[in-house]
Amino acid sequence: MRKAVRWLGATLLFTALPLPAAAQDYAARVARVLRTTPLIDGHNDWPEALREREGEARWTMDLNDLSRRPVRYNTDIARLRKGMVGGQFWSVWVSSALPGKEQVEQTLEQIDLVHAIAARYPQTFVMARTAADVRRAHASGRIASLIGVEGGGQIDENLSVLRSYAALGAGYLTLTHSRTISWADSATDNPEHKGLTDFGRKVVLELNRLGMLVDLSHVSEATMRDALAVTKAPVIYSHSSARAIDDHPRNVSDAVLKLIRGNNGVVMVNYAPAYVSDAYRRWSADSAAEKTRLNSPPFDGLDIGQPEKAAADYAAWLKANPAPVVTLSQVADHIEHVARVAGVDHVGLGSDFDGVGETLPAGLTDVATYPALLAELMRRGWSDTDIAKLAGNNVLRVMEAAERVKASYVAPAPSRRPK
Numbered sequence: 001m002r003k004a005v006r007w008l009g010a011t012l013l014f015t016a017l018p019l020p021a022a023a024q025d026y027a028a029r030v031a032r033v034l035r036t037t038p039l040i041d042g043h044n045d046w047p048e049a050l051r052e053r054e055g056e057a058r059w060t061m062d063l064n065d066l067s068r069r070p071v072r073y074n075t076d077i078a079r080l081r082k083g084m085v086g087g088q089f090w091s092v093w094v095s096s097a098l099p100g101k102e103q104v105e106q107t108l109e110q111i112d113l114v115h116a117i118a119a120r121y122p123q124t125f126v127m128a129r130t131a132a133d134v135r136r137a138h139a140s141g142r143i144a145s146l147i148g149v150e151g152g153g154q155i156d157e158n159l160s161v162l163r164s165y166a167a168l169g170a171g172y173l174t175l176t177h178s179r180t181i182s183w184a185d186s187a188t189d190n191p192e193h194k195g196l197t198d199f200g201r202k203v204v205l206e207l208n209r210l211g212m213l214v215d216l217s218h219v220s221e222a223t224m225r226d227a228l229a230v231t232k233a234p235v236i237y238s239h240s241s242a243r244a245i246d247d248h249p250r251n252v253s254d255a256v257l258k259l260i261r262g263n264n265g266v267v268m269v270n271y272a273p274a275y276v277s278d279a280y281r282r283w284s285a286d287s288a289a290e291k292t293r294l295n296s297p298p299f300d301g302l303d304i305g306q307p308e309k310a311a312a313d314y315a316a317w318l319k320a321n322p323a324p325v326v327t328l329s330q331v332a333d334h335i336e337h338v339a340r341v342a343g344v345d346h347v348g349l350g351s352d353f354d355g356v357g358e359t360l361p362a363g364l365t366d367v368a369t370y371p372a373l374l375a376e377l378m379r380r381g382w383s384d385t386d387i388a389k390l391a392g393n394n395v396l397r398v399m400e401a402a403e404r405v406k407a408s409y410v411a412p413a414p415s416r417r418p419k
Helices: 002-016 026-036 046-059 077-082 100-120 133-141 159-167 200-208 222-231 252-262 278-294 306-322 330-343 366-377 384-408
Strands: 039-046 083-089 126-127 143-149 169-175 211-216 266-269 347-349
Touching: 026 366, 039 266, 039 347, 039 366, 039 384, 046 083, 046 100, 046 266, 077 083, 077 169, 077 222, 083 133, 083 159, 083 384, 100 126, 100 143, 100 159, 126 133, 126 330, 133 200, 133 306, 133 384, 143 222, 159 169, 159 200, 169 200, 169 252, 200 211, 200 222, 200 384, 252 266, 252 330, 266 330, 330 347, 330 366, 366 384
Parallel strands: 039 083, 083 143, 126 143, 143 169, 169 211, 266 347
Antiparallel strands: none
């Protein structure tokens, strides 16, 4: 009898223990989470990629399956469905090198394309502006299409332009892109203002008033700190990673991650190899330097005036210096670092798909691969609740907070005195 009791106790103890990782069905867990939580990516450049590669055909071409096209896309409808995407901030990026009015014109064209895609595929996409819109879209089995304007130069120093973007459904403004502009310093250009100018602060406050999110990807650390000091709403980084792992100025330092926790914002982790792997970042710089060393028109370079020889010599350099492999696991490392320093309530996904060229981390090559990343984090011990926060609940919380700030700007109707 005592043996039977001991056996029963041991059996109950064993069954109460969690199953080994290998025995868990991560795919089923991921699917279960994403049935109730919309997976929201903070940054995808598909509209601009279509504009650049397809020209006028982008308005009418079949977007269901682009996997066999000569130029690779990371995005199409079939793979969005496979990746269980519930909401996407489509980037409406234009070159910061263009004059301001051309930036405005091309931004409007990109916004028009996002609306046109949603109109052409109403069973797949629906335009969304608020967190409630995203939840309704997800409940109906459609992908919420949101809009992010990726560069402060795209408002051409005019708050009326910003208000027009908001009226057309834009959900965030990235304060700068690759260049420092007249009112904000970029992370990848020489600083001119030590952060934001007075007009830059007005932009942040106008974004708050409009209910648009302040996006701090691409900005210098001084600009980050100025924006965080001014904003009345939580901010986002639509596509940035952790600087402690990869010391790229586009990434977010631990000091600023702690400020994000205080701001209640969210850092949506980027997949671009140069922002994920410090080894790849250094290799990329060496690769660019080698190209310049070999052929830098019009006057310099060992192979100047000999393009075929320059190409052959560069190919030989690449063979001797192959690019470091960047992996899904390294992206997961960035997510975990942000979660450790800022908190699990302050991390999200911001792939930068169709905006980083051909090279992406192994295992994260297109929009079908989000479940694989979530499964990797589950293998590392993440709970379903925390996976749901990462997938979409954190950015939905930020959107709702921005909506409350917007509502606070609306003056209540004047009360009438009784006669």
